[in-house]
Amino acid sequence: MSQEITFTIDGVEVKGTKGQTILQAADEAGIYIPRLCNLKGLIPHGSCRVCTVLVNGRPQAACTQPIAPNAIVEANTPELNAHRRNLIDMLFVEGNHFCMFCEKSGNCELQAMAYRLGILAPKYPFQFPVRDVDASHPDVFIDRNRCILCGRCVRASREQDGKVCFEFVGRGPHKRVAVNAEAKLAETNLDVKDKAVEACPVGAILKKRVGYAVPVGQRKFDKQPIGADIEAHRTSGK
Amino acid sequence: MSNTMTDPKRIIIEPVTRVEGHGKVSILLDENNKVKQARLHIVEFRGFERFIQGRPFWEVPVLVQRLCGICPVSHHLAAAKAMDLIVGATKLTPTAEKIRRLMHYGQMLQSHTLHFFHLVSPDLLFGFDADPTIRNVIGVAKKFPELAKQGVLMRKYGQEVIKATAGKKIHGTGAIPGGVNKNLTIEERDFFLKDVDQIVAWAQNALKIAKDYTTQHLEKLAPFGSFDSNHLGLVRKNGQMDLYDGVLKAVDSQGKVIFDQVDNQDYAKYIAEEVRNWSYMKFPFIKSIGPEKGWYRVGPLARVNICTSIDTPLAEAERKEFMALTGGKPNNVTLAYHWARMIENLHSIEVIRNLLNDKDLQGKDLVVTGKRREEAVGIVEAPRGTLFHHYRVNKDDQVTMANLIVSTTSNNEPMNRAVEKVAKDHLSGVQITEGLLNHVEIAIRAYDPCLSCATHALGQMPLTVNLFDAQGTLLDSRSR
Numbered sequence: 001m002s003q004e005i006t007f008t009i010d011g012v013e014v015k016g017t018k019g020q021t022i023l024q025a026a027d028e029a030g031i032y033i034p035r036l037c038n039l040k041g042l043i044p045h046g047s048c049r050v051c052t053v054l055v056n057g058r059p060q061a062a063c064t065q066p067i068a069p070n071a072i073v074e075a076n077t078p079e080l081n082a083h084r085r086n087l088i089d090m091l092f093v094e095g096n097h098f099c100m101f102c103e104k105s106g107n108c109e110l111q112a113m114a115y116r117l118g119i120l121a122p123k124y125p126f127q128f129p130v131r132d133v134d135a136s137h138p139d140v141f142i143d144r145n146r147c148i149l150c151g152r153c154v155r156a157s158r159e160q161d162g163k164v165c166f167e168f169v170g171r172g173p174h175k176r177v178a179v180n181a182e183a184k185l186a187e188t189n190l191d192v193k194d195k196a197v198e199a200c201p202v203g204a205i206l207k208k209r210v211g212y213a214v215p216v217g218q219r220k221f222d223k224q225p226i227g228a229d230i231e232a233h234r235t236s237g238k
Numbered sequence: 239m240s241n242t243m244t245d246p247k248r249i250i251i252e253p254v255t256r257v258e259g260h261g262k263v264s265i266l267l268d269e270n271n272k273v274k275q276a277r278l279h280i281v282e283f284r285g286f287e288r289f290i291q292g293r294p295f296w297e298v299p300v301l302v303q304r305l306c307g308i309c310p311v312s313h314h315l316a317a318a319k320a321m322d323l324i325v326g327a328t329k330l331t332p333t334a335e336k337i338r339r340l341m342h343y344g345q346m347l348q349s350h351t352l353h354f355f356h357l358v359s360p361d362l363l364f365g366f367d368a369d370p371t372i373r374n375v376i377g378v379a380k381k382f383p384e385l386a387k388q389g390v391l392m393r394k395y396g397q398e399v400i401k402a403t404a405g406k407k408i409h410g411t412g413a414i415p416g417g418v419n420k421n422l423t424i425e426e427r428d429f430f431l432k433d434v435d436q437i438v439a440w441a442q443n444a445l446k447i448a449k450d451y452t453t454q455h456l457e458k459l460a461p462f463g464s465f466d467s468n469h470l471g472l473v474r475k476n477g478q479m480d481l482y483d484g485v486l487k488a489v490d491s492q493g494k495v496i497f498d499q500v501d502n503q504d505y506a507k508y509i510a511e512e513v514r515n516w517s518y519m520k521f522p523f524i525k526s527i528g529p530e531k532g533w534y535r536v537g538p539l540a541r542v543n544i545c546t547s548i549d550t551p552l553a554e555a556e557r558k559e560f561m562a563l564t565g566g567k568p569n570n571v572t573l574a575y576h577w578a579r580m581i582e583n584l585h586s587i588e589v590i591r592n593l594l595n596d597k598d599l600q601g602k603d604l605v606v607t608g609k610r611r612e613e614a615v616g617i618v619e620a621p622r623g624t625l626f627h628h629y630r631v632n633k634d635d636q637v638t639m640a641n642l643i644v645s646t647t648s649n650n651e652p653m654n655r656a657v658e659k660v661a662k663d664h665l666s667g668v669q670i671t672e673g674l675l676n677h678v679e680i681a682i683r684a685y686d687p688c689l690s691c692a693t694h695a696l697g698q699m700p701l702t703v704n705l706f707d708a709q710g711t712l713l714d715s716r717s718r
Contacts, residue, residue, distance in 0.1 A: 100409065101301040133292060135634035141294055208635055209325075211296045215412065215420040216405025 326608025344399025355389025536623025
């Protein structure tokens, strides 16, 4: 039943199938569009807006927008990348991100995105919010100082683990990821092997006692920038 | 204190920019304009012991090394040694133990070299009273280019050793609770073996400069900021020098043993810390003697003084020569620190050479664990002296208590004594002379205190001296 749809991204002809999002089609074509809240296998959320592209001149989240015939998509433009840098900048100052000793350094998607987009230093004032940690679970540590509210843990727990360990609560600046318990993570049925633990792009949900096991130089983004795995199988254009 | 009673005048030397804080020297004069008292104040509070509370224990060896950019490896390893015990790793694998030793001695090499060549050599090569515009590392590079090159490359070698073992030259992640996260590849080993004999020769050369200077100027140096003191550090159970691991030992100024064979976990039974209201730096002392006379020196001078031998031949021959000068008793000359430091520097590269030839470095068994504990102490000999890390960790893996006694803290009282001695000997009248600045600086620098970190760049402290009369009126001010 699949119906092939042809459109362009930054002038490069891309073929996809009906029902795919722009992000999915771009990934298959080997064109990397930056993203944070999107994770393959989870229902797109469209919340971080890092993947925003122009579709026939209109801003759309590439992770939620379906492809359309003959659409003209602009993804990698100086203006869009400037917007992306702003978004990433704000995420850094709205939390307490100390890359220099964070065990996720080198494997962190937020950090890797900052490097890819050329962010050398924060340009907004730090907010230094007071956030808590939850060490109650025997095998999983939550450090909300580093949470960027991408919701990947919330969705992975529901969609892949068949549990409801995490949920958003609060609104606006008070929004946070809560655990489905009276107080602490230990009261949930979360298991360290759950997809929800793996899904965290930053150092907010961590497996205990394994930090720094991979030496500097061999970590995921030490070798290549984020997105390079997608770009490695580019099928058309340059 | 009692300054109003004797109507003193006050001189303040407000230097001292540094990585982990800021210090100043104040000198109190009595009514006859004689030095009554001198103090080195550490006036900045950093709070590491507090803000690591609540953090997961495996994060601590990486987090806490941010105390310093010059010897982060020491903090990294002291914390890792404590966390080894927290995870129940009472004995590491041979590969893990030796990789850590390689890292540690690499750091000793680079730090000692940095201090000697960049900071101290201008004083030794040009003289204490030389023009400060020449008496700096640039001056050394201009007049002694070959020597300067040796200093730079020897330090680089140490830094490369750290990078190969910790992943980065500064603030690496190599030591993890229970072991290490990498071994040394054959390629990395061969890279270091290629130059190791050259580095040994250069270390011998640096040692000769320090030794010749000390022995040739002994009359001038012997009283300079010097005083009798106790000496403390780690040694092996058999008394030999060991900078990574051992038992605690302390001797008095004449070499009489105060304690020996003290298990690291029991340090608090033997050492206490006194808080004084004019400094953020505590004053440690040996409990059995008390705060008045129980203070002690740490670092190269203390370590060479307390060990019975060194297990590498070149450094051992030099140690014997060093000890012969004082008839085998501890050397209490402050400026002998430089000579002792260069003996350790030579020892470090000899240890590195031995380790590089050890096949255990290519082993694959990197981490062990055992029965969890909730409290542990890790102690190493950092370049500047004995470094204590003491932690408690709760059942949820969070740090609940941390106590760090850093080397410079142990040398707090000795540095104060040195400053006071120099001020008494070299302050004339109520004028602040360039000579006084120089001499205060040289006395502090002998200890290679961490508060001189920022001065490593150009080899001179940005000093300001303010002189006040008894009514608090500024009489004189001198800056550099």
